[in-house]
Amino acid sequence: MTWSQVDRDELLEISRHDPFVRFATSNEIVAVAAPEGWACVGPWRPGSGHWGGAAVVGAGSGSSAETCALQAILEAGGTDLALEWFSTGQERPLSVPDPYACSGSERWSFLWTEQAPGTDAQGLLAQRGLGVQELDDRDDAEAIEAFGAAYTQGRYLGFPGWGFATTWLAVQDRAGGTVAVGALHELASGMPHLAGILVRPDRRGQGIGELLTLELTARAVQEAGVATLGVLTDNREALALYERLGYAVAHRFHTRELATAPEPA
Template sequence: MRGALAPERALGRRRERGAQIEWFSTAAGRELQAPSPLTVAGSGRWDFLWTEVPPDERASAAVDLLELDDTADAARIEVFARSHNPGFEGFPGRGFATLWLGAADDHGDLIAVGSLHELASGAPHLAGIVVHTDHRGRGIGRALTAALTRRAIEAVGVATLGVYSDNAAALAVYAGLGYRSAHRFETRSLVMLDRGP
């Protein structure tokens, strides 16, 4: 991109201003040399998907969904989600979510959660979708995704989400709900180098 800062310089400038950077995204395959004393770790390869077509209401009719509160239900959501996906990135209780939906069993215990976050662009972004390991493959995740997608499209006419590029099962569900790939990207964590004793 003409006139854009190299990622290394951009990260260095952020550090000079006192900003704490934990992770960043880059184009797929783009290498990055982190400024000292940071190093780059991990490699999350993602597809960024979008749709403007609301899923058929029948896609979520078979599952009773409940609305959860980002603040009051934050601990409940976090404990459930982390126990079924250690990499959970829904950030309940931090004010990112404009909506949380969930499904519960007959005892009131959560069996699925998912949220809508608002991107800087104003577009609703599905995040933190987790289904209990014992309840996967029953259409609960599809129903939850369909309901969140419909709510997003009703609000602003579009829905977006990110999914790991190698998650074929999720990609198939999202394609079946009308999502299309906008682009692929990678995320990296920035870690402080161990300087020893």
């Protein structure tokens, strides 16, 4: 098959305005298309940070389709292209071309909604004696990170203080104690992406995370007309919650983390 380079406007048409292309990509992309499907890479973060992307092919495509697409992207992008990740469909194979090697992988789903919640999340939290406090990504980074580190297994992925978040919200009790936090990150596309939502263990199962998600979603949709998020595909409870709140699954991805392969000795 032959993969040909296309620009973002062409990619939108070819992908039938796929939500991942619409909301997670900017004009700073390298994209290719073929009869089997499309693929693109670009910065995930503003400022050309965290380059990666995905290949989406039709049912019945050959097992080498995504590998060929990634190779075409590398050839089109030239030597300055530095990728950190690349995704395929859940069960699709990928042979990582030189000069890269696969350094890890995960399976996650990309979700989106343009539907503004009809729920007064802050009002419902207030009925429970809880309030919503805006935090500052820089000034409150240490406190947010301490909360995240205390109640997360592994690394907390809210990344406070990194400049990714445009909004941080904390749910607090009457004594000022934090019971939950969450953020809106800005993608390179300029679209908001929910991240870092975490509820203190002793307050889980009380609907606090759901109400915080609704409040963040409402702010994102009001600001940009859309809210996006990513969740590990095996977290079925979270996926069911987000779908109940109006989110749709655009893609279930298998992402390979990429590292430059060492030169042979």
